[in-house]
Amino acid sequence: QKEVEQDPGPLSVPEGAIVSLNCTYSNSAFQYFMWYRQYSRKGPELLMYTYSSGNKEDGRFTAQVDKSSKYISLFIRDSQPSDSATYLCAMTYGNKLVFGAGTILRVKS
Amino acid sequence: GAVVSQHPSWVICKSGTSVKIECRSLDFQATTMFWYRQFPKQSLMLMATSNEGSKATYEQGVEKDKFLINHASLTLSTLTVTSAHPEDSSFYICSASLSRGLGGEQYFGPGTRLTVT
Numbered sequence: 001q002k003e004v005e006q007d008p009g010p011l012s013v014p015e016g017a018i019v020s021l022n023c024t025y026s027n028s029a030f031q032y033f034m035w036y037r038q039y040s041r042k043g044p045e046l047l048m049y050t051y052s053s054g055n056k057e058d059g060r061f062t063a064q065v066d067k068s069s070k071y072i073s074l075f076i077r078d079s080q081p082s083d084s085a086t087y088l089c090a091m092t093y094g095n096k097l098v099f100g101a102g103t104i105l106r107v108k109s
Numbered sequence: 110g111a112v113v114s115q116h117p118s119w120v121i122c123k124s125g126t127s128v129k130i131e132c133r134s135l136d137f138q139a140t141t142m143f144w145y146r147q148f149p150k151q152s153l154m155l156m157a158t159s160n161e162g163s164k165a166t167y168e169q170g171v172e173k174d175k176f177l178i179n180h181a182s183l184t185l186s187t188l189t190v191t192s193a194h195p196e197d198s199s200f201y202i203c204s205a206s207l208s209r210g211l212g213g214e215q216y217f218g219p220g221t222r223l224t225v226t
Binding site for chain 2: 008034036055088089096098099101102
């Protein structure tokens with residue numbers, strides 16, 4: 001069993017839809033939770049960074065952490081074709097980042 | 110802020126040769142830098158962690174004599190792939206952290222695509 005599980009998709013949605021991306025994890029020692037966006041042949045870009053359970057909002061993005069269920073989510077409102085990318089969840093243990101497999105998102109105009 | 114660059118962005122080399130990849134933090138001093146590799150349609154796999162002025166810590170299964178890491182300053186780390194073979198072809202990505210990574214925030218470079226022929 002992987003430490004971080006993430007459905008690789010691809011997930012296809014129409015422009016303007018609300019997108020929900022999710023990860024589950026098994027290690028209760030994970031401390032910080034992040035979402036990265038990665039365009040093809042580029043390095044990951046940090047989108048959201050959270051520590052505690054609850055919601056954190058930044059523009060069209062909302063990150064949600066439920067430590068009791070070991071479940072994190074990223075919601076994208078009013079999705080745009082430019083949001084098409086691979087979204088990677090990541091979590092820290094000490095100074096190491098453990099990544100999910102990444103979900104490919106395609107937003108169709 | 111928090112910009113990380115890598116050079117080169119892509120490189121093709123012949124089997125048996127060595128390749129050096131540079132990672133620079135452009136607008137901050139990075140206490141810790143990390144090196145990852147990513148195969149097509151797969152996630153990032155941590156190869157090693159390096160702190161300025163000390164030896165890198167390699168992940169299990171990563172050959173330290175093959176992947177030489179030097180972190181000579183707070184803004185520069187290099188990865189040298191020695192005696193490269195076709196199976197070393199991959200996307201190599203570095204990241205940099207302000208706080209030895211303990212806060213979790215890592216800022217990634219754009220990656221270097223290595224093709225070994």
